[in-house]
Amino acid sequence: MQERNIALKLMYVGTAYHGWQVQKNAVSVAETLEKALSTVVCHPVKCTGAGRTDAGVHAEVYIANFHTRSSIPTDRIPLAVNTRLPDDIVVVKATEVPEHFNAIGSCLRKEYTYRIYNSRLGNAFYVNRAWFYPKHLDESIMQRAADCFVGTHDFSAVRAVGTEVRSPVRTVHYFNITRTGDLIECRVCANGFLYNMVRAMVGTCVYAAEGKFAPEDVSAILESRNRTAAGPTVPPGGLYMTQLWYDEDVL
Amino acid sequence: MQERNIALKLMYVGTAYHGWQVQKNAVSVAETLEKALSTVVCHPVKCTGAGRTDAGVHAEVYIANFHTRSSIPTDRIPLAVNTRLPDDIVVVKATEVPEHFNAIGSCLRKEYTYRIYNSRLGNAFYVNRAWFYPKHLDESIMQRAADCFVGTHDFSAVRAVGTEVRSPVRTVHYFNITRTGDLIECRVCANGFLYNMVRAMVGTCVYAAEGKFAPEDVSAILESRNRTAAGPTVPPGGLYMTQLWYDEDVL
Numbered sequence: 001m002q003e004r005n006i007a008l009k010l011m012y013v014g015t016a017y018h019g020w021q022v023q024k025n026a027v028s029v030a031e032t033l034e035k036a037l038s039t040v041v042c043h044p045v046k047c048t049g050a051g052r053t054d055a056g057v058h059a060e061v062y063i064a065n066f067h068t069r070s071s072i073p074t075d076r077i078p079l080a081v082n083t084r085l086p087d088d089i090v091v092v093k094a095t096e097v098p099e100h101f102n103a104i105g106s107c108l109r110k111e112y113t114y115r116i117y118n119s120r121l122g123n124a125f126y127v128n129r130a131w132f133y134p135k136h137l138d139e140s141i142m143q144r145a146a147d148c149f150v151g152t153h154d155f156s157a158v159r160a161v162g163t164e165v166r167s168p169v170r171t172v173h174y175f176n177i178t179r180t181g182d183l184i185e186c187r188v189c190a191n192g193f194l195y196n197m198v199r200a201m202v203g204t205c206v207y208a209a210e211g212k213f214a215p216e217d218v219s220a221i222l223e224s225r226n227r228t229a230a231g232p233t234v235p236p237g238g239l240y241m242t243q244l245w246y247d248e249d250v251l
Numbered sequence: 252m253q254e255r256n257i258a259l260k261l262m263y264v265g266t267a268y269h270g271w272q273v274q275k276n277a278v279s280v281a282e283t284l285e286k287a288l289s290t291v292v293c294h295p296v297k298c299t300g301a302g303r304t305d306a307g308v309h310a311e312v313y314i315a316n317f318h319t320r321s322s323i324p325t326d327r328i329p330l331a332v333n334t335r336l337p338d339d340i341v342v343v344k345a346t347e348v349p350e351h352f353n354a355i356g357s358c359l360r361k362e363y364t365y366r367i368y369n370s371r372l373g374n375a376f377y378v379n380r381a382w383f384y385p386k387h388l389d390e391s392i393m394q395r396a397a398d399c400f401v402g403t404h405d406f407s408a409v410r411a412v413g414t415e416v417r418s419p420v421r422t423v424h425y426f427n428i429t430r431t432g433d434l435i436e437c438r439v440c441a442n443g444f445l446y447n448m449v450r451a452m453v454g455t456c457v458y459a460a461e462g463k464f465a466p467e468d469v470s471a472i473l474e475s476r477n478r479t480a481a482g483p484t485v486p487p488g489g490l491y492m493t494q495l496w497y498d499e500d501v502l
Contacts, residue, residue, distance in 0.1 A: 013375045078372055087378040123331055124264045125311070160468040222371070 005101055006074060007065045007250040008033075008047075008081075009093040013162070015128045016088060018055045020062075029053075029089060033064065036084035040066035040077065041070035050103045050244055051110060051193070053210035056128065060113075061251070063244050065103045095250045111189040114202045114234070119182035130183065131238035137209045139179045143213035145208035146186070148176040148222060149201055157224035158201050159194035160233070168194060169226075177205065179200060189241070196233050203231035254327065256352055257325060258300075258316045258501040259284075259332075261343040266379045266488070267339060269306045271313075280304075280340060284315065287335035291328065292321035301354045301495055302361060303469065307379065307487035311364075312502070314495050316354045342357055346501045360424060362494035363477070365453045370433035381491035388460045390430045395466035395483060397426040397437070399473060407420035407476035409452050410445035411484070416487040419476075428456065438493070447484050454482035 018026035037045040077094035115130035152171040173189040208215040288296040298315040328345035366381035403422040417487035426439040459466040
């Protein structure tokens with residue numbers, strides 16, 4: 001059998017995992033998926049994921065790809081692997097893709113959504129699914145702060161200190177903050193994200209809503225490239241990968 | 252301080268609990284709430300709940316009441332008790348009610364909602380929150396079966412075998428089955444429910460949709476008062492208490 005490159009569309013609740021990435025001494029989504037896939041295709045499997053997600057972060061949509069010489073029909077893979085996966089990871093589609101396809105390298109843009117449950121009292125159904133923030137947040141002020149992040153910038157002020165990447169420049173396509181009842185949703189789309197960038201941007205919008213600085217100051221904070229000038233990194237349980245864009249029809 | 256009767260409006264995710272009711276050797280919602288309340292009011296507390304819920308069943312809305320001689324202002328109780336409760340139980344309102352008020356005896360009607368995730372593949376976000384049913388269900392057939400339950404009937408055919416209550420006659424006010432994408436919601440309202448009645452009625456609607464009997468046969472099944480003629484008791488994780496009605500302003 002010719003080697004095939006297979007893209008998997010999946011979703012997962014990240015609460016029980018130490019993020020996507022395989023690590024020592026901690027269960028990751030990738031490792032759990034690779035184990036299940038290995039028993040389906042009868043050889044060890046290495047998966048490439050669309051991006052790192054931290055411990056406790058969720059994915060409504062996620063793309064991973066792997067290579068196999070197995071003869072299993074592509075459309076049989078989701079059901080076969082799901083029976084071997086825990087319920088909090090579900091493969092919803094498998095697509096054969098060209099050899100050069102790579103879940104992270106071929107990704108054109110990504111959307112993350114950060115959810116805040118903003119009510120004086122908590123909500124049992126959002127535990128580990130949204131960040132509970134009891135003080136009222138004015139989402140229109142948050143939006144004015146979020147607007148400062150849109151466009152092409154050096155995002156050093158909102159990336160985890162001590163992380164190194166080739167370039168801290170990214171393009172944010174949109175950053176929309178909406179409220180439905182007690183739930184605030186922050187949807188941000190970019191060509192790529194630095195480590196902790198979404199959670200630090202949301203923390204900065206929350207600081208603006210709290211009056212720690214004016215929402216328009218966020219432009220200067222971003223220009224300062226100083227992580228300590230921006231807001232805090234908010235907790236992981238409110239963060240979801242929600243959309244991905246590829247040239248290939250993998251979604 | 253005069254003894255007061257306090258009604259609490261709360262919500263809980265039932266996954267971690269053996270139902271509402273206090274039992275030996277298993278953690279119940281009532282016991283967890285009573286422990287937290289006791290430390291707030293500084294004396295042992297007994298709560299009366301709006302109804303039994305089984306292990307794994309949730310409540311978007313639930314009413315309980317208790318008596319206290321504590322001087323704590325009523326509107327301070329929710330926050331005070333929430334800081335002592337696990338995150339999966341949240342008290343959202345406290346109301347002083349007349350001495351004769353009783354969360355179960357004063358309840359005029361209740362609505363339960365049963366959720367079915369009906370798609371060939373599962374959904375990680377609905378684990379323990381909906382029943383995953385991979386075969387397609389026609390909700391219009393389910394509705395025709397559900398219609399047979401509406402009205403005043405002897406519901407012996409859909410109550411747990413071996414349970415005894417004064418009378419098996421109840422009045423179902425409505426039983427509406429709707430689909431939104433892959434999620435089927437079965438909303439049923441009655442003046443009271445027998446043990447396992449909602450889950451057995453939903454199982455009967457599913458059996459009708461599967462063609463095990465015609466939906467119109469459900470009337471004869473109900474008249475037979477024979478539990479084995481009806482459908483199975485579906486799993487608890489899809490069941491939610493969703494609405495309650497009282498003459499008092501406790502909601």
